[in-house]
Amino acid sequence: MYKNSFPQGFKDGFLWGGATAANQLEGGWNLDHKGLTTAEVVERATDRKNFTFDKVTKESLEKALHDPSDTHYPKRRGVDFYHHYQEDIKLMAEMGFKAFRLSIAWARIFPNGDETTPNEEGLAFYDRVFDELAKYNIEPVVTLSHYEMPLGLTLKQNGWASRETITDFLRYTDVVFKRYAHKVKYWLTFNEINASTFGFMGTGALDSDLAPQAQLQLRYQALHHQFIASALAVQQGHKINSNFKIGSMLARMQTYPATSKPEDVRAAQESDDSNLFFTDVQVRGEYPEFMNRFFAENGITIAMEPGDEDILQAGKVDYLSFSYYMSTVTSQKNAGDKSVGNMVFGEKNPYLETSEWGWQIDPVGLRITLNTLWDRYRVPLFIVENGLGATDKLTADGQVHDQYRIDYLKKHIEQMKEAVKDGVDLMGYTMWGPIDLISASTSEMSKRYGFIYVDQDDEGHGSLRRIKKDSFDWYKKVIASNGEDLSE
Ligand code: BG6
Numbered sequence: 001m002y003k004n005s006f007p008q009g010f011k012d013g014f015l016w017g018g019a020t021a022a023n024q025l026e027g028g029w030n031l032d033h034k035g036l037t038t039a040e041v042v043e044r045a046t047d048r049k050n051f052t053f054d055k056v057t058k059e060s061l062e063k064a065l066h067d068p069s070d071t072h073y074p075k076r077r078g079v080d081f082y083h084h085y086q087e088d089i090k091l092m093a094e095m096g097f098k099a100f101r102l103s104i105a106w107a108r109i110f111p112n113g114d115e116t117t118p119n120e121e122g123l124a125f126y127d128r129v130f131d132e133l134a135k136y137n138i139e140p141v142v143t144l145s146h147y148e149m150p151l152g153l154t155l156k157q158n159g160w161a162s163r164e165t166i167t168d169f170l171r172y173t174d175v176v177f178k179r180y181a182h183k184v185k186y187w188l189t190f191n192e193i194n195a196s197t198f199g200f201m202g203t204g205a206l207d208s209d210l211a212p213q214a215q216l217q218l219r220y221q222a223l224h225h226q227f228i229a230s231a232l233a234v235q236q237g238h239k240i241n242s243n244f245k246i247g248s249m250l251a252r253m254q255t256y257p258a259t260s261k262p263e264d265v266r267a268a269q270e271s272d273d274s275n276l277f278f279t280d281v282q283v284r285g286e287y288p289e290f291m292n293r294f295f296a297e298n299g300i301t302i303a304m305e306p307g308d309e310d311i312l313q314a315g316k317v318d319y320l321s322f323s324y325y326m327s328t329v330t331s332q333k334n335a336g337d338k339s340v341g342n343m344v345f346g347e348k349n350p351y352l353e354t355s356e357w358g359w360q361i362d363p364v365g366l367r368i369t370l371n372t373l374w375d376r377y378r379v380p381l382f383i384v385e386n387g388l389g390a391t392d393k394l395t396a397d398g399q400v401h402d403q404y405r406i407d408y409l410k411k412h413i414e415q416m417k418e419a420v421k422d423g424v425d426l427m428g429y430t431m432w433g434p435i436d437l438i439s440a441s442t443s444e445m446s447k448r449y450g451f452i453y454v455d456q457d458d459e460g461h462g463s464l465r466r467i468k469k470d471s472f473d474w475y476k477k478v479i480a481s482n483g484e485d486l487s488e
Contacts, residue, residue, distance in 0.1 A: 007420050009484060015139060015428025016479040018092065018451075019101035019385050021146035021191065023075045024437040026105065028082030032121035035111025038159070038204045039075045039148035041065070044458070045442035048357060056200045057208040061154075070460060074443045079436060079454045080464055085129050087466060088435055091452055093136035095472060096479035100138050101384055101430045102129070103146035103191065106172050112152030113168050118175045126176075130183040140184050141384065141430060143249065144173055144233065146191035147440060149204045159204025160196065160222035163305075166229045173233045177240045185245060187237060188321055188384070189230035192251035194278045196223040201440075217300050224302050227281050231315020247319040248282035249384060250275070254324075254365045254372070258331035258347060271330045271346070276376065283320055283377045285313040319427060320377055323385030324412075327352070327365035357389055357447065363411035370419035370426065380425045386412055387432035389439065389447040392469065400453045400469035403488075409471070409478075410486045417483060431475075435466065451475050 023039035030036075041064035042056055056064075070076035081088055092100055106113065108122030133140050149159060157164050177187075195202030196219060203222040207215045230248065237244045253275045257268035273290055280288040286309065295302065328346030352360040366386070373381055388408040392400045409431060420426050433449030436456075445458050451472040456462035477485050 006423060009417060010420060010426070010482050012482075013098075014426075014482060015099035015141070015186075015382070015430065016483070017097040017099035017101065017138070017141075017428070017430045018434025019141070019430040019432050020081075020103070020435070020437060021143065021148075021440070022103045022105035022108075023078070023146070023148045024433075024440060025078045025081040025102070025435070027076070027078035027080040029070065029076035029078075031082065032108075032125065033111055033119050034105065034122060035107035035113070036151040037075075037105060037107045037148040038151050038154055038200065040073055041151060042075060042201070042443060043072050044074055044444065048442055048444070048447075056206065058206060061206065074438045074445065074458070074460065077460055078438055079445075079456060081435075082125070084464065084466070086132055088452070089129075089132045089136065089138070091466060091468070091472075092434060093138060095434075095451060095476045097136075097138050097434075098479070099141050099186070099428055099430055100133055101141040101143065101188075103143035103148075104176055105148060106145060106169075107148070107150040107152075109175060110150060110168070110172050112156075113150030113165075113172075114152060114156065116171075118172075123175070123179055126180065127183070130180060134183065139186060141186040141188065141382075141428075142176075142180070142184050143188040143191050144176070145169070145189065147195070147201050151204075154204045154206065158206060159200075160225050161203065161205040161207075161218050163225055165204075166225055166232065169229045170232055170236060174236060174240075177237050177244070181241045185241075185243060187244060187246045188249045189233050189246065189282075189317075190226055191249050192323060193223070193226060193230070193248060193282065194251050194275065196226055213299055216298060220295070220300050220302060223278075224304070224308075228308055228311055230282060230317075231285070231311045234315040234317060235311075245318045247321045247382060248279055248317040250279050250320070250322040252322040252324050252369050252373075253346075254327040254362070254369045255346060256327060256329050256349065258329050261332070263332035264330070267330045267332045271328075272372075279320055279322075279373075279377065281312060282317050283379055285316040287312075317379070319380040319382055320373060321382035321384040322369075322373070323432070324366050324369055324383060325386065325432075326359045327362040327368075328360065355388060356391060359389070361388075361408065363408075363415045366412050367415040367419045367422075370416065370424045371422055374419075374422075374424040380427045382427040383416065383429045385430070385432040387449040389449055391446055392436075392448045392453060394453060394455075394467065398467055400467065402469045402471050405449075405469070405471045406474050406488055409475070410488075413478065413483055413486060434475075 257264040436450040
């Protein structure tokens with residue numbers, strides 16, 4: 001119906017806040033009977049721009065298992081949120097956060113992944129965190145699996161390569177859904193579900209000694225298990241509390257054609273489809289037809305059990321969340337200079353600047369993505385990650401002047417607003433890493449995203465003191481004005 005009006009800004013109750021993950025934030029990796037996770041055997045990268053998702057091998061795992069320290073494994077120490085959560089949440093409350101995205105470390109609840117009873121100390125920790133958030137009316141947004149799982153499940157059954165892992169996952173989700181049924185409303189099943197096609201960080205499966213085709217086969221099969229686990233968790237959660245909102249999470253890769261040559265445009269469309277395939281399954285509840293061709297042409301056979309298709313249909317998500325950091329470019333031949341990113345492997349865009357890590361900064365791309373996702377799916381959207389990783393300098397008098405971060409966020413929020421005016425249903429915005437934490441890709445500390453500086457270096461030295469950056473007060477003003485006041 002034609003209405004002579006359109007939204008002028010963000011809706012009431014817009015979920016402004018920040019996003020984190022247990023393995024990058026918490027520390028306390030071996031406390032209170034927590035088990036070792038897949039994230040905690042990933043060594044810090046030596047090449048900042050050349051990291052891969054599948055770098056854990058049998059040999060490197062063996063080495064990690066014999067190393068009882070956190071020196072080379074920064075995700076074991078995080079930034080010690082485990083002991084600082086009260087102070088950290090207080091700072092978030094001071095900024096006016098409406099939402100805080102965090103993940104539960106599955107191995108705090110089921111240390112080895114296959115126990116029959118959960119670890120009470122792990123459950124009690126998240127009770128304390130959720131209660132602290134409730135004190136300030138901050139909504140928790142909880143990711144059930146963010147780039148980690150109990151390492152025990154890798155050792156026992158090669159992680160998500162095994163269908164057994166679905167049962168283990170559902171035992172864990174049943175426990176946390178019931179325990180926090182009245183403390184948490186917003187859930188996400190898998191962080192960046194598309195990461196599973198890149199290897200260990202997404203699948204918890206060791207596959208580096210497989211031939212490329214066998215590797216591909218394993219990863220898509222592991223992904224299928226995650227799709228099923230996610231769809232069953234959605235149904236399980238809704239039964240436990242019908243008010244739960246359970247979403248999917250995609251690392252969105254907006255792809256542009258290198259030229260207007262139809263073949264380049266088609267290449268970009270294909271690349272975009274290969275990114276949206278994941279949300280096609282989770283939002284529409286079925287594999288899109290174009291994947292049949294991809295599977296056939298790549299010799300991939302997805303082993304499905306009777307009933308899997310019905311499970312996917314019955315477990316469609318309530319909303320679609322995504323991370324957005326950059327866009328990329330592709331051409332028919334994919335021959336241009338390569339761009340880099342967390343999962344983006346396209347060409348360089350001559351119109352865009354890059355971050356210190358080479359990620360192409362593209363605020364307008366966020367609007368394009370929001371409009372694209374809304375047009376395709378018509379479900380509420382939630383930006384659960386966006387931000388700038390930068391090397392911040394602490395001045396002698398203890399300040400961090402991060403104008404570049406303010407510029408980055410401001411430009412992205414402006415574009416979000418444009419999309420909202422276009423009619424996109426946007427639930428919220430949780431920028432990535434409101435408090436400095438360990439980088440997911442390289443495990444560096446010196447790649448900082450936060451409004452809050454944490455005094456810790458790449459080797460883990462430092463007082464862990466929390467210091468407000470210039471962007472802290474800026475974001476506070478943005479939230480207080482519901483995104484209207486972006487001025488510095
Ligand atoms: C996303 C992940 O891909 O990007 C986060 O979900 C991650 O876990 C974020 O931290 C930024 O990436 P990085 O490598 O700069 O930490």
